Amino acid sequence: MDLAKDIARKQNRRAIILETQSCNTSAIGFYLHEGFELIGFDTCCYTNADIERHEVRLDLGYFLNRGAKRF
Secondary structure (H helix, E strand, O other): OHHHHHHHHHOOOOEEEEEEEOOOHHHHHHHHHOOOEEEEEEOOOOOOOHHHHOOOEEEEEEEOOOOOOOO
């Protein structure tokens, strides 16, 4: 993750944006620990029953120019 952040800084990017599923708790924990924050979600990205299936799309972002929140 440090490499991705370094590359984004060198390329003058404003953010790193990624997507994961709400059921992927290990990945979510890792991303939050790395300073990413929830920036959006979609409750019908995969199927019409994403909430019932416990598989909601989560969009997470790490903002380079303002510092990321730490949880």
